[in-house]
Amino acid sequence: MLQQAQDYLKKYFGYTSFRKGQDQIIANIIAGKDTLGIMPTGGGKSICYQIPALIFPGITIVISPLISLMKDQTDTLTALGIPATFINSTLSQGEVNQRLGQADDGRYKLLYIAPERFESELFFSWIRSLPISMFAIDEAHCISQWGHDFRPSYQTIASVIEALPNRPIISAFTATATPEVIRDIETILDLKGNTFITGFQRENLVYSVVRGENKRDVVLQVLEDNPDQSGIIYASTRKEVQLLYDFLLLKGYRAGMYHGGMNEQERERNQDQFIYDEIQVMVATNAFGMGIDKSNVRFVIHYNLPKNMEAYVQEAGRAGRDGEPSQCILLFHPQDIQIQKFLIEQSVSHEERKKQEYEKLQIMVDYCHTQQCLSNYILQYFGETGHEECGTCSNCSEESELVDRTIEAQKVFSCIVRMQERYGVTMIAKVLKGSLDKKLLQFRLHHLSTYGLLKQHTEKEISDFIHWLVAEDYLMLAGGKFPIVKLRPPAKAVLLRQESVYRKVRKRKQVFAQDEVLFQHLRELRKQLAEEAQVPPYVIFADSTLREMCESLPGNRMDMLNVKGVGEVKYEKYGAQFLAVIQSYLQEHP
Incomplete structure (x- = not known):
């Protein structure tokens, strides 16, 4: 049957060979085994269940979290000559009944539905009579309470499938699962170890972190470097989206915007304009993009710090889904940390969950300050090791020289010791700067021997240096909303003059795009x-x-x-x- 899968790949999708891991996953599914596929965004997850759906008799039900994803996928399949449809809240009851009847008559090979349908007794009674060969669960990380997009309705899926008279095959897919989330998915869906991890690396994506520059100037430079190319700019708040959208319109760019405060018709119209290439750039909150299969997005800019690595990889991964070189640029400012902390406080009530969200946010802050290969940093977060440096990210590709920062690091570490490891980054920076801050004076910290040791630097420069020392594992941040700075063993070795500290100083270079x-x-x-x-x-x-x-x-x-x-x-x-x-x-x- 793998030869048949190969034939369908060429006939319907126009490819002569499968991407990395696709053939193994498809072979496992058509052998009748439940399967979990962990594949990078743009790695071709959909083909892994669409081709088996063509091979199997009967129908495949695809559980998909967003309306936009369903429409996008069914439009694409229909254009390929594959009969597919969806059922969701945008349809009238008459349209739903008509499509259910057509599914009963064997008119479709794939039917896309939302997970919330599984909570309906009426829906369950209907699917009992369908010849279902497979359930394909997209964005499977939503099933785990530790996943970054947990959806309680996903947890009803397994029990509904088990209650069917003839249990179909289960295939589940996600791009953003940590080892902890993978174990959760395997347990809830009872997947018995048939898990395939094809890796999280996207070699066509060029990751960059930009610190200390005017964000609007950087955005304009990227747009200038990518004339007539599609891009997405993510911002943390609706207000930021509106301001940046207005700014780009004023500069003459074909821009659209998308956030939760707009009505459904406005959002849908702007989204359609973007996927039909009528506008060049979409300015949006993270409400935009999940399941938008627009393959020619050439750049994704994060105007503000994302809340965690899973969200960043998923959003940045919307660039370059066609395999062409594309840019993922994160613009960092320390104020972004406070915005995300505010959002965590507003949206998370469970204390254990809140603690986890703060830890994940700190990993994103470390990402913005590390001088390691950015691709490797992401891979290590998701449990992958042993890759060579990518050679293309901003840390690998830009000209730099190693500068000895041992003396400055020793001053920072000494200050933390004299402050008894009881304060956060901001207060440590103030002491080293020699600030006359009221709270500092009140705590009599100006009497410390380290007071003013780095007075030639700004507080921001000192704070950035401390965050870099955190990212490079010399220091750690402990606690939730107001973390305190503590020494790690490498810092103690530096204080004892057993180790030196070197930091890269680099010049930024620009990437220019060309069109034939x-x-x-x-x-x-x-x-x-x-x-x-x-x-x-x-x-x-x-x-x-x-x-x-x-x-x-x-x-x-x-x-x-x-x-x-x-x-x-x-x-x-x-x-x-x-x-x-x-x-x-x-x-x-x-």
Whole structure:
């Protein structure tokens, strides 16, 4: 049956080989085994259940957390010639009944539904009569209370499936699961160890952290470097989204915005404009993007610090889903930490959960200050080790030199010791600066021998240095909302002059994007065809497919079918028109 899977991959999706791990996962599923797939965002999770759904008799039910994801997936499948539909709250009861009837008649191979449907007795009684071969659970981390998007309705899924007269196969997928969350998913779904982790590395993504620069200037530079390319800018609050959106419009950019304070019609209209390439950049809170399968997002900017690494990887991972080089840029300012702490206090009441959220936030702060390879930092968080430096992130690629910071580090460590490891970063920085802060004077900290030892630096520079020492494991932050700074063993070795401290000093370089003339012609044709078919442009062909056309310059049907992403169905619909544009271009540019 794996040969049949290979045939379907070429016929429907236009690829001759599976991506890393896809073949193993698909082989396990079509062998009738329950399966958990941990794959990076953009790693091709959907194909892992869509191809088995085509092979199996009957229907596959896909449990999907967001309405936008369902519509996006079914639009894409329909364009490929695969019968699929969805049932959610946007449909009238008449439309729901009609689609249920069509599913009963065997009209669909895949049916997308929301997890909340599993709480309905009526829905359960209906699916009992369906010939269900498989349940595919997307965004499976939602099932774990330790997952970053916990949804209680997900926890009813397992019991409903077990109560069916004939238990179908279960396949579950996620991109953002720590080892703890993976164990939780395996236990709740009883997956018996059939877990495949293909890795979290996305080699086409270039990670950057920008500190100490004007954020709006950086945004404008990225937009200038990526003319006519799609991008997402995430901000923490609705107010920040509105201000940045207004600013970009004033600068003449085709921008949209998306946040929870807008009505559903506004959000849907702006989202459609973005996926149809009618606007270039979407400014949004984290309410935007989950399940948006727009493949040609060339950059994702985080205007503020995300709340945790899982959220960051999921949001940044919306860049470059077509495999083309794309940028993930995080703009950091210390004030962002306070915004996230406020949001934690407002949204989390359970004390143990709150403690965990603060710990996860600190890991993000460390990410912004580390000088290790950023890709490796992310991989290590998710339990992967042993990778070489990526060579492309801002820490690996930018010119730098090692500067001895041992003396400054010793002054910081001595100050922490004299303050009896009872204060936070801000107060330590004030003491080292020699501040006349009222609270500092009240606690008589100005009498310490370390008072004013780093007075030539600003408090911000000292705070940044302390955070860097935390990120490099010389120091640790203990506690929740107001953490105190403590020494780790490496700091004690530095105080005893057994070890030295070196810090990279680097110059920033810019990344410039280029577009070929032919690529633009192909994009224009794609946009025209997309408007006629009323689907997003990437449903016609991904950017990576258009770029391969530019490189291979296909001249006939066979050449075109050898381009990745061009299957038989797509060729019959669009192949001749794209061939005509390529031939016309070659005549003009022999």
